[in-house]
Amino acid sequence: MKKNKTKKTLIDLKKIPRIEDDVIFRKNADKTVSMMRVDCDDHFFSVDGIAVDLWLSIDGKTSLEKIQKKLEGKHKPPTGKFQRDFIKMIGSLKKEKLIVLS
Secondary structure, eight states, X not given: OOOOOOOOOXXXXXXXXXXXXXXXXXXXXXXXXXXXXXXXXXXXXXXXXXXXXXXXXXXXXXXXXXXXXXXXXXXXXXXXXXXXXXXXXXXXXXXXXXXXXX
């Protein structure tokens, strides 16, 4: 029998996200945000919808918990699904080295 090797990454919502120093980004006319790591100029990222508000809320001062509550208040998404999506998005941003958590 194979063991399931799926690993869940727990993210501490008390952590404060900060955009990595080598990341540049811009808000586009179509209300998306595009970002790129300077050291990897052929690798672009783009987000839309609630993810734009998440990205623009990352100021190096506000905890993930406060950002999550702010977005929930603004967008009124289904709670359980939003929390999973929020954690997944933070995990993706961290994995791609666009943010660090402290």
